[in-house]
Amino acid sequence: MQGTENPNRPATFGEANRDIIRVLLKPSMGWAALFAISTAAMIYGGWCWYLQLVYGLGVGGYNPPVMWGIYIVTFVFWVGIGHAGTLISAILFLVRSKWRTGVYRASEAMTVFAVMTALLFPVLHLGRAWQVYWFFPYPNQRYLWMNFKSPLMWDVFAISTYFTVSAVFFFVGLVPDIAVVRDHSTGLVKKIYGVLALGWHGTMRQWHHYMAAYGFFAALAAPLVLSVHSVVSWDFAMAITAGWHSTIFPPYFVAGAIFSGCAMVITLMLPLSYAYNWEKYLNLWHFEQLAKMCLLTSGILTYAYGTEYFVGWYSQNPYEWGIFYWRATGEYAWAFWLMVFCNCVAPLPWYIRSMRTNPAVLFIISIFVNIGMWFERFNIVVSSLAHQFDPAVWTSYWPSEIEWGVMIGSFGWFGFWFLLFLQVLPAVAIAEIKELIQPPTKAALGAVEAK
Amino acid sequence: MxxxxxxxxxxxxxxxxxxxxxxxxxxxxxxxxxxxxxxxxxxxxxxxxxxxxxxxRPSPVRWWTMIGGMTGINVGFLLTSLTAIQWPMINPGGKPVVALPPYAVIMFECTILFGALFTALGAIVHTGLPxxxxxxxxxxxxxxxxxxxxxxxxxxxxxxxxxxxxxxxxxxxxxxxxxxxxxxxxxx
Missing domain, CATH: 3.30.70 (Alpha-Beta Plaits)
Incomplete structure (x- = not known):
């Protein structure tokens, strides 16, 4: 694969159409194997959840006062993963960044499916999942309403809004491309895509209002990138627990979210570009830009980790310093140093251009980042709760097999939807790729003929 | 035309x-x-x-976005304030019954949500979709x-x-x- 801005773009709009939709509804052996693994993981996770529903939350490894375990850790992880998609599709659209075009559709799909996965965890964490409607305001005879002053309530609104806006933005972007698939299909498949395309035929009336709406969607989605993970961080920062009660949490969480999301885009799309032979649309130039985003956000995270320690030491608050000292030297020190290695050290080779443009290095480092970011949330959630103010309640927590099963199931659930998406919808935005192609003009044709 | x-x-x-x-x-x-x-x-x-x-000539979709956003911020304010006023004796954290800083988060989210949904509606109306x-x-x-x-x-x-x-x-x-x-x- 090339690592340049301007690879061999398709010569015509029609070529782009055919190139991108040729992979649809043709599952390969590799796809089928991954789909089977994802489905099996999802079923296993579902079985573990069933056991938890039958026997109660006691099947988890909760050990009071550690009552937030890997369900919350994994919830924050998946919400974070979603952020790169919105960053790429909305913010980079507003600043007219060229490199977003190849990667934004799959990143947006990743966002929607990651938030769908994250939304499972508050339900799983509830224990009594059937009472999930208590999260939402609904009129009732007792006039009981939720406490809107609680950060947990802010989170419900933030994540629901994020999911709704991301899903609408994703579908709106897909409509013209689904119309292309419809026009290249026959029979029942054509009818199904015809319904999904909403009767799109590329009239100027449609394009005019569509483009205006798309711009507004991007403008509305852009602040969500910053707000959603800030609100998630307030789930922690608004509590007085040492290790959580910090004003740097919102920017620290947002940077971490973009870091993990961009790494996940590399993890998912690098193999995809090879499997589908999509060098024209997705090449090492795109992945190099993603690696640069990771480098920037890794630097911000490293600074934030340092700031936490500096504030803990400089404040001379014994509880604050106690938790940070224990985090690096206590029972979970291995998780802390694994996080530091994966998030602060492992991305450093990307400062060298040849490392940013080497597919194997890109893929391996992106996996390290994914692992590191999961452990970052583990460190924040578990170590702070396990080592609170009173030494009499210091304890430890380790997830049970059921919790691990549910977490594995969440990866299966995400993989299931993402793999399904690759087979049924264009994973590269066709309409936007066409905007990068030189439009056919008679003047250009005349110049070629004159030569 | x-x-x-x-x-x-x-x-x-x-x-x-x-x-x-x-x-x-x-x-x-x-x-x-x-x-x-x-x-x-x-x-x-x-x-x-x-x-x-x-x-x-700009698309009128922009008016839908603005009206949606304005509706959202008002819905956010009314939802949080009116529900709090129904139980004025409950005063978590010593905050006022109608406390704007914490409610600003809900108001912001509602602004974005309603803005996006109204934009989608406006796009449907003006593009003539389906x-x-x-x-x-x-x-x-x-x-x-x-x-x-x-x-x-x-x-x-x-x-x-x-x-x-x-x-x-x-x-x-x-x-x-x-x-x-x-x-x-x-x-x-």
Missing amino acids: STATTAPAGIRIKGIYAHLDCLLAGIEQLKSEGIRGFEVLSPLPRHEIIDAVYEG GWWLDSALKDPRCNDDKFGIVFLRANVQDEARITEVLRASGAVEVTTGDDTIYEVPNA
Whole structure:
């Protein structure tokens, strides 16, 4: 694969159409194997959840006062993963960044499916999942309403809004491309895509209002990138627990979210570009830009980790310093140093251009980042709760097999939807790729003929 | 585009273009001849075409976004405040019953949510989607591929010759009228 801005773009709009939709509804052996693994993981996770529903939350490894375990850790992880998609599709659209075009559709799909996965965890964490409607305001005879002053309530609104806006933005972007698939299909498949395309035929009336709406969607989605993970961080920062009660949490969480999301885009799309032979649309130039985003956000995270320690030491608050000292030297020190290695050290080779443009290095480092970011949330959630103010309640927590099963199931659930998406919808935005192609003009044709 | 040449019952005319500059020349020529009431088909959003057809008029979708956002911020404020006022004796954290800083988060989220949903509604209204019932002359898969098109759905019969002449002169590779404007996919 090339690592340049301007690879061999398709010569015509029609070529782009055919190139991108040729992979649809043709599952390969590799796809089928991954789909089977994802489905099996999802079923296993579902079985573990069933056991938890039958026997109660006691099947988890909760050990009071550690009552937030890997369900919350994994919830924050998946919400974070979603952020790169919105960053790429909305913010980079507003600043007219060229490199977003190849990667934004799959990143947006990743966002929607990651938030769908994250939304499972508050339900799983509830224990009594059937009472999930208590999260939402609904009129009732007792006039009981939720406490809107609680950060947990802010989170419900933030994540629901994020999911709704991301899903609408994703579908709106897909409509013209689904119309292309419809026009290249026959029979029942054509009818199904015809319904999904909403009767799109590329009239100027449609394009005019569509483009205006798309711009507004991007403008509305852009602040969500910053707000959603800030609100998630307030789930922690608004509590007085040492290790959580910090004003740097919102920017620290947002940077971490973009870091993990961009790494996940590399993890998912690098193999995809090879499997589908999509060098024209997705090449090492795109992945190099993603690696640069990771480098920037890794630097911000490293600074934030340092700031936490500096504030803990400089404040001379014994509880604050106690938790940070224990985090690096206590029972979970291995998780802390694994996080530091994966998030602060492992991305450093990307400062060298040849490392940013080497597919194997890109893929391996992106996996390290994914692992590191999961452990970052583990460190924040578990170590702070396990080592609170009173030494009499210091304890430890380790997830049970059921919790691990549910977490594995969440990866299966995400993989299931993402793999399904690759087979049924264009994973590269066709309409936007066409905007990068030189439009056919008679003047250009005349110049070629004159030569 | 509304026009003098559009009649309730008229003739369909369609010009298919292979080149963007020819299409733009065709649009300009039609406008300069005072012929309006046509729709343009394109496989991608080109600002030159939108500018030529809409002459800088912005889409009214922006009003939907603004009204949605304003509705959202008010819904957020009313939801949080009115529900708190129903239980004024409960005062968590010593905060006022109606405390704006924590409610600002809900108000912000509602602004974005309602803004986005109203924008989607506005887009549906103004684009005319779902467009399953569009005139068959507008359903041309070639214009989702490599071609562009100018389509009159109800042109005055007296203008037929003039319109077809303008379309041909501007470089249309195919000009059809009446039922011939409905494109049948070969081997479909």
